[in-house]
Amino acid sequence: MGGGAMTEARSLAIRVRGRVQGVGFRPTVWRLARDLGLAGDVLNDADGVLIRVAGKAEAIDALIGRLRREPPPLARIDAIETQAIAPFAADDFRVADSLPGxxxxxxxxxxxxxxxxxxxxGxxxxxRFRYPFTNCTHCGPRFSIVHGIPYDRAATTMAPFALCPACRSEYDDPADRRFHAEPIACHACGPRARLIRLDGRAVHFEQYSMLDEVDAVCTLLQRGEIVAIKGLGGYHLACDATRGDVVAALRERKRRDAKPFALMARDIGIIRRFAEVDATAEALLRSPAGPIVLLxxxxxxxxxxxxxxxLGLLGFMLPTTPLHHLILKRMDRPVVMTSGNLSSEPQVTDEAGLRAHLTGIAGFALVHDRAIANRIDDSVVRVIDGAPRVLRRARGYAPAAFALPPxxxxxxxxxxxxxxxxATFCLAxxxxxxxxxxxxxxxxxxxxxxxxxxxxLYETLYDxxxxxxxxxxxxxxISAKYGRARAARDGLALVEVQHHHAHVAACLAENRRPLAAPPVLGIVADGLGYGGDDTLWGxxxxxxxxxxYRRLGTMKPVAMPGNAMxxxxxxxxxxAHLMAEIGWPGFAMNCRDLPLYEFLAEKPRATFDAMIRDGRFAPRASSCGRLFDAxxxxxxxxxxxxxxxxxAAMQLEAIVDREALADEGDDLAYPFALPRLGGSGLPYIEPWAMWQALLGDLVLATPPAVIAARFHRGLANAMVAMAVQLRGDPAAALFDTVVLSGGCFQNATLFTLVARGLERAGFTLLSHREVPANDGGLALGQAVIALAATAGAGPCASAFPAAS
Incomplete structure (x- = not known):
């Protein structure tokens, strides 16, 4: 196109799809369009944001380019589509009202x-100096406060708080960063925090602070108190993380024996005193999602x-709300910030639950009168093989939608x-x-x-x-029983999905692999799943x-004495592994002097041997997770x-000797064989030689950290060798892409070794980043498998009508 054509006036409709509502997208368009001298308007509708613009062609192109490069922090653009429209007259650019209904x-x-x-x-x-509920279009509560549609203040837990004139002026001004920010408030019109004692006695914050009740929490933490703090998606229990006696007391009261506690620190500098923070981890900590990052x-x-x-990892996050910034302003050390509950119970979200469940754990609580509509825990992310990988997808990530593949x-x-x-579920x-x-x-x-x-709630929000x-x-x-009952009750089609197939499909969908793409080899390593042959796989x-799917290979099925136990x-x-590989006489002959022998000799072996022979209470499972346990x-x-x-698996990874892992190479890695199962002829990973080598190292008093390194490398080598063998098997369909999924691949050592080995062998690798590799991703995999089974069955909407 010649230079003269580029200066012609044009009228264009621009459709922007994605997460573009409730995130400050319209005022961003308004600002950019005015900067570029364009006229027209921008509005929300059922499909996203619609921009109608008139002006010079190069200015319109610049607008589209800048929208791609400079979207609001919370926006996600899935598509920008353009269409020429009839010329229209406009003197300026304005933000139009959303289309009604x-x-x-x-x-x-x-x-x-x-x-x-x-x-x-600050x-x-x-x-808004020291106002703990300060927010704007670019931050603050969204999902945790919404209970209806459309997403406006009346459909959130901010409805009881009428905007004061100053906040209303900001809300109505497209040049203000609080334009149409539904949760905004200030000291004059918004929620308020107050400090209470959980023993019912009166508390006077002036005893602890010369500022306010939020600052008083800092003094309490510094004095060794445990404080319940109402966060975005539920209460947390907080204490000084440097006080071992206080942390131990919290563990005892919360009934949380050993599971690691999450930590919060005022700034990156404090985190660096205790953990390694590389550039990827720092970007995660500072991101709008603000997850817990394992460091x-x-x-x-x-x-x-x-x-x-x-464990060799610490889970840190930075302050998530202004309230947390204010609490930690004077705190020069990290605090525990763990979910406010007893172990295994949901996080407490209101004062009734606070008094019923957290009295006796915390002495004080910082409460406020902005209700939590939707409980949501903190997300957890780990950098594995140089990439951020979500292990628990919650606050900051959910319920953002995924664009499905073609x-x-x-x-x-x-x-x-x-x-x-x-547990998660998925609407598709x-x-x-x-x-x-x-x-x-x-x-x-x-x-x-x-x-x-x-x-x-989700079915209502998303219609x-x-x-x-x-x-x-x-x-x-339990989820499957509910689904079967609902399908029967409502006359809906039911699709039952094999557990490990769902893991593979979730990874394919996350990586937007098209429906018509050829099959991949999925390596799925986890604890347990119900197999296609009605046995336990893993x-x-x-x-x-x-x-x-077709099962091409597996790990050796070994009994699980006591089943879930x-x-x-x-x-x-x-x-069970030792009896399957060596037997008691061989173990006793070679390992009698080991403390391990004494430990097992004292167990009721006759009972367990009978249980394994019978099989009813010791089902065999091809479980990678149980091998790690063993x-x-x-x-x-x-x-x-x-x-x-x-x-057990996490502690095994934590002790790995990094020098041995790097320096010993494959020479001392524990060997695994790849024979075939009797009957089915399925190739499997046989750990007999691994156990011989491991027990030999125990007899030689080899350090456990070195043993852990040799096991990790050996198992990774076996997985890669299986993939190479299967690629060359004429009975298997050809594949050049491998998917890694399942909870065992949250182990950074195993993942990295397998990934590097597969890439050296010439495979293309697909893995998880935004969707958990563990069972938290199953629902997405189930959804796309069900969609694939019914694709083309009839028309349906192309986008979710949902609140933003």
Whole structure:
């Protein structure tokens, strides 16, 4: 196009899709358009944001370019579409009202306090100086306060707080960063915080602060008190993380034996005293999501062991709200900031729950009168192999929608109900899927109630009427039972999805692999899932796409004595592995002088041997997680019992000798064979030689950290070797792409070793970043599998009508 054409006037409609409502997108368009001398308007409608613009062609192109490069912090642009329209007359550019009767496209996640708001509450000359609920269009509560649609103040828990004239002026001004920010407030018109004692006695904050009740919390923490603090999505329990006696008291009162506590610090400098913070981790800590970031505990200073017993990682976050900024302003050391609950129960969200469940744990509480509509826990992220990977998707990330890959258009709406542990659900329709926040384990009745309440809320917010229900094929999962009953009650189609197939599909969907793409090899390593042959799987090699899978390989199936008890008591898995590989006479002959021999000799071996022979109470499972448990038990890590899921495996990774891992290479890595199972002929990872080498190292008094390194490298080598062997098997379909999924790949050492090995072998690798590799991602995988089964079955909407 010639230069003259570029200066011609044009009239254009610009459609922007994605998370573009409730995040300051319209005022951003208004500011950019006025800067560029354009006329027209911008409005919200059911499909996102619609811009009608008139002006010089190069100015319109500049507007589109700047929108891509300079969107508001909380926005996510999925698509920008343009269409020429008839010329129209306009003198300026304005923000138009949303089209009446239309709901909006997406509920925005809660966002941590932006830099401008954080500075404002610290500025003595600002009218919101020390106001703990300061927010603007770029930050603050969103999902945690919404209970209806459309998303405006009346449909949030801010409805009781009428805007004062000063706040109303900001709300109505498109040049102000608080334009149409529904939760805004100030000292004159908004929520207020107050400090209470949980023993019912009066409290006078003047005893602890010359400023206000929020600042008084800092003094209480410095004096060794445990304080309950109302955050965005629920209460936290806070204490001075440098006081080992106080942290131990919190553990005892909360009944949390060993699971690591989350930490909060005033600034990055304090975090660096205790942990290594690289550029990727720092960007995560400072991001609008503000997750807990797992960091190597290699700083010059040390926190008490009670903070994260037996682990080499610390979970840190920066202040999430102005309230937290104000509490920590005088705190020059980190504080524990753990969920306000008893272990296994949902986080407390109101004063009734506070008094019923946290009295006796905390002595004081900082409460306020902005209600929490939706409970949401803190997200957890770990940098693995140089990339941020979400381990728990909650505050800051959920319920942001995922754009589905090409090929799913035309499928009917699906509701996928996830698993039983790390429960989530997923609403999918057309081009988008919405994965709920992490809710915990459904075996807890209160968590199950919370799951069902959230499901009803999401279906209302997104106006979602499913025609298909997708569930895990496990017969006893609580979520699956609910789904089967609902499908039967409402006459809906039911799709039962194999657990590990769902893991692979979730990773494919996250990486936007098209529906028509060829199959991949999925390596799924986790604890347990109900297999396609009605046995227990947990270390699988699946040739898979969205429409189906074929099991090409596995790990060795080994008995789990006591069934679920074997997941809690690692020594049971160790005993079963040793009996399957070596037998008691061989073990006794070679290892009689080991403390491990004495430990196992005292167990009721005859009972366990009978249990293994019978099989009814010792089902065989091809579980990678149980192999980790067994090796950890051999090294006396959580040998008798693990108090939370994955504890033994996490401690095994934590002790890995990094020099041995790097320097020994493959020469001393523990060997695994790849024979075939009798009957099925399926190739499997056989650990016999690994156990021989490991026990030999125990006899030689090899340090446990070196043993852990050799095990990790050996298992990774076996997984890569299996992939290479399967690629060359003429009985298997060809594949060049490998997916890594399942909770065991949250182990950074295992993931990195396997990923590097696969890449050296010439494979393309797909892995998780935004969706948890653990069971928290199952619902997304179930949803896309169900969509694939019904794709093309009929018309459906292309976008979610939802609150923003």
């Amino acid at each position: 239309l709901t909006q496209t997406e509920v925005a996640p809660d966002a941590v306090a932006c830099a401008a708001c954080a500075a404002e509450v 500025d003595p000359f600002a009218r 190597p505990a290699t700083g010059p200073a040390r926190l008490p062991d009670a903070v994260a017993p037996g 090929g799913f258009e035309g499928a009917p709406p699906v509701l996928a109900l996830g698993g039983e542990l790390k 329709r057309g081009a988008e899927a919405v994965l709920s926040q992490h809710m915990g384990d459904l075996e807890d009745a209160a968590t199950d109630d919370d799951y069902r309440r959230n499901l009803a 979602h009427a499913p025609r298909v229900i997708a569930v895990d094929r496990h017969p006893d999962y 270390g699988e090699f699946l040739l898979a796409d969205y429409r189906g 074997a997941s809690r008591e690692p020594w049971r898995n160790l005993y 090796v950890a038990a051999a090294l006396d890590l959580c040998r008798e019992r693990q108090s939370y899921e994955g504890q």
